Amino acid sequence: MRAIETYKKIKEYVDEKFSFLGLNRKREIERLIFELFKTGKISDFSEIPAYKNYNQFKRDLLKIRY
Numbered sequence: 180m181r182a183i184e185t186y187k188k189i190k191e192y193v194d195e196k197f198s199f200l201g202l203n204r205k206r207e208i209e210r211l212i213f214e215l216f217k218t219g220k221i222s223d224f225s226e227i228p229a230y231k232n233y234n235q236f237k238r239d240l241l242k243i244r245y
Contacts, residue, residue, distance in 0.1 A: 182217070189213050192224055204233055211240040220244060 186209070193209050200208070215221045220243050228239040 185216055186213055189216065197230065200233065207237065208240070211237070211244065215240065215243055218244075 189209055189212050193205050193212070197205060197208060212221075212227065221227065228236065228243070230236045
């Protein structure tokens with residue numbers, strides 16, 4: 180159940196912060212952030228890098244992931 184609660188919080192966060200993104204890009208960001216939480220690479224939303232543009236943001240999330 181914890182994973183479901185975490186995913187719901189991530190979805191709410193992405194919907195609030197990145198409402199200007201399309202559905203597919205939001206899902207991609209949600210998935211990446213969920214994987215970072217799941218693996219313990221980040222433990223709080225404040226650790227998520229700043230958004231400048233989609234490609235840069237995705238690259239930053241992938242750097243944290245690997």
